[in-house]
Amino acid sequence: MVETYPVLLYPAPAGLEMK
Secondary structure, three states, X not given: OOOOOOOOOOXXXXXXXXX
């Protein structure tokens, strides 16, 4: 689940990857 929802643990880098 960590890999599926990295936003919970790393919202900073996850936001950049999502964009």
